[in-house]
Amino acid sequence: xxxxxxxxxxxxxxxxxxxxxxxxxxxxxxxxxxxxxxxxxxxxxxxxxxxxxxxxxxxxxxxxxxxxxxxxxxxxxxxxxxxxxxxxxxxxxxxxxxxxxxxxxxxxxxxxxxxxxxxxxxxxxxxxxxxxxxxxxxxxxxxxxxxxxxxxxxxxxxxxxxxxxxxxxxxxxxxxxxxxxxxxxxxxxxxxxxxxxxxxxxxxxxxxxxxxxxxxxxxxxxxxxxxxxxxxxxxxxxxxxxxxxxxxxxxx
Ligand SMILES: Nc1ncnc2c1ncn2[C@@H]1O[C@H](COP(=O)(O)OP(=O)(O)O)[C@@H](O)[C@H]1O
Ligand SMILES: [Mg+2]
Numbered sequence: 001x002x003x004x005x006x007x008x009x010x011x012x013x014x015x016x017x018x019x020x021x022x023x024x025x026x027x028x029x030x031x032x033x034x035x036x037x038x039x040x041x042x043x044x045x046x047x048x049x050x051x052x053x054x055x056x057x058x059x060x061x062x063x064x065x066x067x068x069x070x071x072x073x074x075x076x077x078x079x080x081x082x083x084x085x086x087x088x089x090x091x092x093x094x095x096x097x098x099x100x101x102x103x104x105x106x107x108x109x110x111x112x113x114x115x116x117x118x119x120x121x122x123x124x125x126x127x128x129x130x131x132x133x134x135x136x137x138x139x140x141x142x143x144x145x146x147x148x149x150x151x152x153x154x155x156x157x158x159x160x161x162x163x164x165x166x167x168x169x170x171x172x173x174x175x176x177x178x179x180x181x182x183x184x185x186x187x188x189x190x191x192x193x194x195x196x197x198x199x200x201x202x203x204x205x206x207x208x209x210x211x212x213x214x215x216x217x218x219x220x221x222x223x224x225x226x227x228x229x230x231x232x233x234x235x236x237x238x239x240x241x242x243x244x245x246x247x248x249x250x251x252x
Contacts, residue, residue, distance in 0.1 A: 003067045004028040005154060005186040006052060012060030013047050021047040023211035025061070029188060031153075034180060036189045036201040038243070040251050044212025045190045049156045052188065053079050065154065078152035082159045084143035086131040093118065093127040096145045117145040120179060137168040141175075157189045161196070173199055174228055181225050194247065198222070198239045199231060206243070208250040215250045218243065 006029040013022045022044040029035050037045045050056040051063055054070035054077075065073035086095045097114040105113075118124045121141040131139060140160065147155065161169040173196060180187060180200075191197050197204050198220060206216040220239055222230060230236050 002031070004064075005031040005033075005066055006188065007064040008048075008052075008061065009063075010061040011048075011051065011058045011063060013044065013051065013056070014059045020211040022058075023213055025212065025214055027205065027214065027217075029186060031186050032184055033202050034187045034189065034200055035203045035205060036191060036197040037205050037207060038191065038194065038197055038247055039207030039212070039215075040209045042212075043207040043209035043250075045207065046158055047212070049079070049158050049188065049190060053077055053156050055079075075150070076152060077154040077156060078147035078150060080144060080147045080155060080157045080160045082162050084131075084139045086139060086142055086146075088131050091128050091130055092123060092134070092142050092145075095131070095142060096149055099146070099150055113149050113151075114145075117148045120148060121145045121175070135168075136164050137172060140164060140172060144176075153185055155185050155187045155189075157187065159190050159192070162192065169193075169196065170228070170231075176200065177226055194240050194243050195231070198236060198243060199226065204243055206246050206250055216246045218246070 006027070008025055008027045011022060011025045014020050025048065037048065039045060047056065051058055052065065052070055054074055063070055066076055090098065093114050096117060097110045100110045100113060115124065115127070118127055121144050123138065123141055123145060126134065126138065131142070134142065161172050164172060177200060189200060201220055204218045204220065205214055206218070207213065208215040222235060222239065
């Protein structure tokens, strides 16, 4: 078997406050998988993503990203948070290209990359707009474009669509899947929505809290590409019921 894209071997995280956020978490994500973490608030989902990204370090166990330490694999990954935090004084293109600008990339290369990713997320006509002129969904797309401009192959997404209304979220899910299916990323995604998790994922990992541990690891066989009407199918409904049940079990 090939080197997993993300591998956690008995990872533990105890904060200095004494909180044992995660204990003995082992997880292996293969290239091209879409894995979603579900679990009660405080079960360590954000902690897990932050450690994989290299923003924080485990107090026990080991994390490997494509066989490397998270610090050495930083260029492979992009992190997308719920809050798009676009700079209000920069245009959409200015925000999306900022990291390239900071790296000192030449202007033509920057312009090309920015225009590519704005096209990917459907914001090609909004390059010169300011964040205040965008809807919530468009801001989120700008934030995704910003994450994609460095051409990551791994996306770490921490409740990215939680602040959006349901229809916008559904549309974002469909667009994300379309990109996922064509770009062959590996995605580790966090949400509280069972329906969103089922619609997107190849696998759902359910964590229990205090300390955070893996309680269930469920593969979904819903096929791809996934179309919006999947949400109305019996197979989808079955999966939602199954996952909801497992989730209720760890929340007791
Ligand atoms: N920087 C920190 N310092 C101390 N405790 C923290 C810190 N970040 C998170 N925690 C604690 O660790 C546990 C897991 O938090 P978190 O990873 O944010 O969970 P989730 O994202 O699943 O809601 C919680 O009990 C939380 O209070
Ligand atoms: Mg969190």
